Amino acid sequence: MRTRFILIALFTTTAALAAGTPSVEKQQTPLICNVYPAYHATADFDSLSEFFSGKENPRGQYMLRSQPTERAGLYLRITLDKPLNTLPNGTLINIYYQRSDSAKPLSHTFELSDTHQKTSTLLLGLTGTDWPISARLNAWKVDIISRAGSLIGTLQSHVWSLPENQASVEPTPKAAPQPVAVEK
Numbered sequence: 001m002r003t004r005f006i007l008i009a010l011f012t013t014t015a016a017l018a019a020g021t022p023s024v025e026k027q028q029t030p031l032i033c034n035v036y037p038a039y040h041a042t043a044d045f046d047s048l049s050e051f052f053s054g055k056e057n058p059r060g061q062y063m064l065r066s067q068p069t070e071r072a073g074l075y076l077r078i079t080l081d082k083p084l085n086t087l088p089n090g091t092l093i094n095i096y097y098q099r100s101d102s103a104k105p106l107s108h109t110f111e112l113s114d115t116h117q118k119t120s121t122l123l124l125g126l127t128g129t130d131w132p133i134s135a136r137l138n139a140w141k142v143d144i145i146s147r148a149g150s151l152i153g154t155l156q157s158h159v160w161s162l163p164e165n166q167a168s169v170e171p172t173p174k175a176a177p178q179p180v181a182v183e184k
Helices: 002-020 048-053
Strands: 032-040 062-065 073-080 091-099 106-112 121-127 137-145 151-156
Touching: 032 137, 032 151, 062 106, 073 091, 073 137, 091 121
Parallel strands: 062 121
Antiparallel strands: 032 073, 073 121, 091 106, 091 137, 137 151
């Protein structure tokens, strides 16, 4: 009898706590989980499927390059906590970076023009003359900005927060990058 009483009390207490817990509203826009910078040579993107089809295989990632015809360069693999299709078309991704061969921070803006994809991984490349092979990445910051201009998400390296990287950022004047064709 005593065991039954304890079980009933435990059950009703648990039910009351669960019913009284306010629901947490789910995020509607993705936040940046991780950013992994790495240099990739042109050969890193060669694949057997490209040999047969003639089309580059993005390997389940949404890929943009600052110079679409150039493959070699520094890439930032950005993982989001939600798929790209939760972002509106026209969303901008600003990459601010400081290279070892430049005292001033630079920036490059990528526009997401095709966000119907269900992947949550972006591969953004500073390619060709935008990233010399001898340069090293010292610091970075990534901002995701809505079409309306509001900040959706941001993430930066620890070094970026140091005072010398807070100087004005020079934008890199380039034409808008074109997305790499993705097979569905």
